[in-house]
Amino acid sequence: MTTEELDPLIHVPARLKIIATLAALPAGGTLTFTRLQDMIGLTPGNLITHLRKLEDADYITSVKTGNGVASKTSVALTERGRKALDEYTKALRDLLGGL
């Protein structure tokens, strides 16, 4: 096994932190953008970029609620994203076991 076999969407520090943090919630749990940003320490622009990539791959979903100043975006890990993280973790374990 080589690093090329690790999911390239997850095998990036920022996105790994995002997915691992969302995975700490039970299925169906959501985190607001602000809380997620506080928890993993990314800048807003950087976080948005990575969230878009993960959402395009259907690893996360995002929902915007409210209007104007009071609007809030919440993100959640999808079933596909949770499975992807499990597979990534297993692949990582297998790779490191072979090193």
Added chain:
Amino acid sequence: MDGTPDTNGTTTADNGGEFDPREAAALLEQTKREARRQLNLAPPVVTAVMAVVVLAAYTSLWLSVRGQHPYTGPADWAIAVTYGLVFLVIGTVARTTKRAIRGVGGTSRRQLQASTAVLLAAWAAVYLYMGALYHAGASHAIVYGLYPATAPLMIVGLVGAALSGAHEDWRTFGTTLAVAVVAAGSAFAGPVNVWLAMGIGLCVALVASTVANVRLHRA
């Protein structure tokens, strides 16, 4: 985590090939641990405070009933001390919970709200039943001794264990089940010593929960 370079645009952000698998494994574990810590509703400091509080509260109740013949129940001063300590714990738990659930929604929030409602209802039902025992003519040893010392935490402990088991929160399941077992066992100590037995038993259960909590966050 905080040292991970994150501002270098697309080179570091998109090039997973530069991301060493060992660093990835370390970052994954660190992130999981940190997320669990920040989302924990009952961090070690809270359960440690609760351990001290229950020991102090139940010991004061026990001291106030020692030597009562016939048994009449805890003195007003001991009840006041207990309620004061209970409100202290409620305040601490409320602050901690508010911090942990900030920004959390969806299933997590709904589960917490439903669990809280069920636990409060169970607590209220236990005390309503105490009124029924009094009106039925049960002795002071039961109404102001064995029953209030053990029944609330036995019932709420079992409800808590059922809820946490359903959510597969095994640490909370263990703690709440231990509380229920301590309550059931302490009833055999009699109306006077039940207070001391509860204080010591609950303190031990909460200290064990604190230790388990600390180990979980270091894992």
